[in-house]
Amino acid sequence: MIPPAFDYHAPVSVGEAISLLSSLGDDAKILAGGHSLLPMMKLRFAQPGTLIDINRIPELRGITEEGGKIRIGAMTTESELIDSQLLQDRLPLLPEAAQLIADPQVRNRGTIGGDIAHGDPGNDHPAIAMALDAEFVLQGPKGERTVKAVDFFHGTYMTALAEDEILTAILIAPFAAGTGSAYQKLKRKTGDWATAGAAVVLRMSGGKVTHASIGLTNVAPTALRAREAEAALIGKVLDDATLDAAVKAVRTVCDPAEDLRGDAEYKTAMAGEMTKRAIRAAAARCK
Numbered sequence: 691m692i693p694p695a696f697d698y699h700a701p702v703s704v705g706e707a708i709s710l711l712s713s714l715g716d717d718a719k720i721l722a723g724g725h726s727l728l729p730m731m732k733l734r735f736a737q738p739g740t741l742i743d744i745n746r747i748p749e750l751r752g753i754t755e756e757g758g759k760i761r762i763g764a765m766t767t768e769s770e771l772i773d774s775q776l777l778q779d780r781l782p783l784l785p786e787a788a789q790l791i792a793d794p795q796v797r798n799r800g801t802i803g804g805d806i807a808h809g810d811p812g813n814d815h816p817a818i819a820m821a822l823d824a825e826f827v828l829q830g831p832k833g834e835r836t837v838k839a840v841d842f843f844h845g846t847y848m849t850a851l852a853e854d855e856i857l858t859a860i861l862i863a864p865f866a867a868g869t870g871s872a873y874q875k876l877k878r879k880t881g882d883w884a885t886a887g888a889a890v891v892l893r894m895s896g897g898k899v900t901h902a903s904i905g906l907t908n909v910a911p912t913a914l915r916a917r918e919a920e921a922a923l924i925g926k927v928l929d930d931a932t933l934d935a936a937v938k939a940v941r942t943v944c945d946p947a948e949d950l951r952g953d954a955e956y957k958t959a960m961a962g963e964m965t966k967r968a969i970r971a972a973a974a975r976c977k
């Protein structure tokens with residue numbers, strides 16, 4: 691299927707891209723990897739008159755450590771996340787989870803910024819970003835602002851991004867020593883979106899949990915941060931009773947839509963199961 695005709699711009703700086711966005715208004719769309727936008731255009735769910743291709747803007751690429759944070763340019767691809775030694779050493783949850791996204795072709799073009807900006811609760815990065823306490827850098831004609839991942843997603847395909855803003859970078863504090871993490875994703879087949887997914891970041895001391903953060907994928911209109919489940923873990927030994935309490939709390943916040951991947955009851959149960967598995971895996975990595 692061929693998308694409707696559109697005009698095309700390929701700016702080489704963020705400033706130029708923002709000027710184009712401001713002058714063209716809501717008829718224009720940013721083109722990153724194109725792996726969500728182009729399928730939507732082909733299906734006529736999106737019909738932008740102009741695409742602003744940000745692939746030629748060098749400042750949107752790269753993974754660096756600066757000012758105590760890891761800075762990931764929005765145009766960093768899934769494959770670049772997977773290959774990054776800095777992330778493998780300092781934030782291993784991201785390269786591990788990126789390997790579970792789609793297939794190699796999509797991972798070679800699809801970007802972390804596009805995955806987040808799209809606002810799809812089925813995408814994996816939103817929940818992972820929540821579990822990592824990530825912040826998103828948004829740039830528009832009035833300058834730059836930073837929005838926490840937990841405050842960014844307003845609804846399915848709705849985010850805090852204004853029409854004239856670009857997501858330029860993702861900021862995340864590297865893991866403190868002894869942090870364990872895991873992402874568990876139930877999918878029907880390789881390359882599929884999650885039926886349910888859970889990202890967990892844990893720290894433990896003396897056999898008890900001292901820090902827990904949990905993000906949930908595709909079990910509500912947006913990705914979720916499961917605060918009550920986190921609270922059920924803090925100060926506790928990870929025995930069956932503690933895990934059951936966390937699972938129960940996760941199930942309480944789930945509000946999934948029924949679709950080909952399952953009904954609401956099944957997805958809710960799977961969110962609990964993915965969380966339990968991710969907690970166990972993360973705990974085994976707390977060293």
Ligand SMILES: Cc1cc2nc3c(=O)[nH]c(=O)nc-3n(C[C@H](O)[C@H](O)[C@H](O)COP(=O)(O)OP(=O)(O)OC[C@H]3O[C@@H](n4cnc5c(N)ncnc54)[C@H](O)[C@@H]3O)c2cc1C
Pocket residue numbers: 719720721722723724725726727728729764765790791792793796799800801802803804805806807808812813814815851855856857858881882883884
């Ligand atoms: C077969 C298939 C399987 C997939 N499976 C998964 C999966 O399992 N998990 C998963 O997470 N994703 C999956 N995806 C989606 C894929 O990861 C997309 O690449 C991703 O959702 C969008 O990233 P992109 O760079 O391709 O963005 P694009 O498609 O170019 O853009 C998506 C949207 O975000 C906007 N946008 C993009 N970048 C910016 C920016 N920097 N600032 C502001 N707005 C921006 C665009 O205007 C557009 O509205 C799959 C895709 C396909 C085709």
